[in-house]
Amino acid sequence: MSCTVEERKRVRRAARAIREEVATESVDVLAPSASQYCELTLDAVLRDAEGVPPEVLRELALAGLTLQPTPSQAGYEHVAATV
Numbered sequence: 465m466s467c468t469v470e471e472r473k474r475v476r477r478a479a480r481a482i483r484e485e486v487a488t489e490s491v492d493v494l495a496p497s498a499s500q501y502c503e504l505t506l507d508a509v510l511r512d513a514e515g516v517p518p519e520v521l522r523e524l525a526l527a528g529l530t531l532q533p534t535p536s537q538a539g540y541e542h543v544a545a546t547v
Contacts, residue, residue, distance in 0.1 A: 467496060467504040471547045475506050478527035478545075485519040487511040489540060501532060503546040513541040 472493070479491045489509040499505035506529060510520070516531070520543060524531055529545035536542060 467547060471504055474527040475504055475529065475547065478523045478529065479506055479508070481523045482506075482508055482520055482543075485523070486513065486517055499546070501544070501546045505532075505547075506543070506545045508543040510541040510543060512539075516541060516543055 475493050479493050482488065483491050487510065489511055491506070491508040494505040494507055496503050496505075499507075506524070506527075508520070510517070515536075521531070524543075524545045527545075529547060532544040532546060534542040534544045
C-alpha cells in the first residue's frame with residue numbers, strides 16, 4: 465500500500481500533538497511496509513494512562529485515523545491508529 469504526502473503530514477501532526485499533550489514513552493509513525501497493519505500507522509505508548517485519554521482520541525479523530533485494538537501492558541497503554 466502507498467500513502468500520500470497529505471496523509472503523512474496528518475499522522476505526523478497527530479504524533480506531535482500527542483507527545484505534547486500526554487505523558488508518553490514513545491510515539492512513532494510507521495510506514496506501511498513497517499506496520500503490522502500494512503497501512504501508515506501512528507504507534508504510541510502512553511505512561512500513567514488507564515485506557516486511551518480523550519486528548520489522544522481527539523487528535524486521532526482530527527487526523528482521520530482509525531484506532532486499532534491493542535492490549536495495554538504493565539502499566540502502559542499502547543495506542544495504534546491507521547489511516
